[in-house]
Amino acid sequence: MRQSSVILYDKDECPFCWKVRLALTTKSLQVEHITIDTENKPADFLALSPTGKVPLLISNGELISESSVIIETLELWQPNPILLGKHPQERERIATLNHYSDTVVGPAIRDAIFTQRGHPSSQWDMDAIEQSKRNWSDCLAWLNNQFEPSDPSRPAFLSCFSLAECALLPRFAIASAYGLHQVKEFPELQRWFDYHRQQPYFVTTAPAVFYD
Numbered sequence: 641m642r643q644s645s646v647i648l649y650d651k652d653e654c655p656f657c658w659k660v661r662l663a664l665t666t667k668s669l670q671v672e673h674i675t676i677d678t679e680n681k682p683a684d685f686l687a688l689s690p691t692g693k694v695p696l697l698i699s700n701g702e703l704i705s706e707s708s709v710i711i712e713t714l715e716l717w718q719p720n721p722i723l724l725g726k727h728p729q730e731r732e733r734i735a736t737l738n739h740y741s742d743t744v745v746g747p748a749i750r751d752a753i754f755t756q757r758g759h760p761s762s763q764w765d766m767d768a769i770e771q772s773k774r775n776w777s778d779c780l781a782w783l784n785n786q787f788e789p790s791d792p793s794r795p796a797f798l799s800c801f802s803l804a805e806c807a808l809l810p811r812f813a814i815a816s817a818y819g820l821h822q823v824k825e826f827p828e829l830q831r832w833f834d835y836h837r838q839q840p841y842f843v844t845t846a847p848a849v850f851y852d
């Protein structure tokens with residue numbers, strides 16, 4: 641479904657933008673994407689954006705910032721498939737996993753990413769990488785306890801694909817790309833990640849750098 645006059649200000653490797661791209665793709669919503677270099681933000685983007693951050697969605701002149709709020713809006717535009725949960729308990733659990741991904745997993749691994757990204761390995765802060773590996777291991781242990789029974793042929797944190805997958809898949813992919821593996825120690829999480837990373841919605845929304 642093409643949304644007329646809807647623009648997503650986007651950045652390839654931003655996990656919050658990737659979360660929104662996953663939601664758009666699974667809901668078959670098409671919008672115009674404008675890529676922003678957050679190191680060198682264009683003046684027209686800064687003039688529009690209340691926070692200077694991506695993702696930012698503009699729908700018929702209305703600004704919607706914050707990845708989770710953008711996805712709430714997409715859920716109103718296109719309720720199927722439901723990403724935010726079917727009943728209150730499921731909605732709470734999904735919201736908790738989304739919040740954990742944004743506020744715990746992201747900060748836990750960011751130092752390892754920032755020290756590596758764009759720098760030769762001789763300049764990497766190895767202490768930061770080791771600390772991120774420990775943090776990531778703690779996150780995996782916490783997440784491993786969060787699984788609820790789902791169709792084993794389509795593993796999901798809750799009964800089916802939800803915002804929890806949209807938020808967490810980019811984190812897993814980025815952690816893996818920056819050498820913070822350790823998922824193998826958690827076979828259920830490994831199966832979950834291996835299943836989703838092969839699906840078209842993952843491949844078509846993943847940052848191009850992953851496939852260079």
Ligand SMILES: N[C@@H](CCC(=O)N[C@@H](CS)C(=O)NCC(=O)O)C(=O)O
Nearest residue numbers: 654655656678693694695706707708
């Ligand atoms: N809470 C925001 C976080 C968005 C965010 O931190 N985006 C980063 C890119 S990954 C950004 O725009 N950074 C540029 C800046 O802070 O100036 C959301 O969920 O959308």
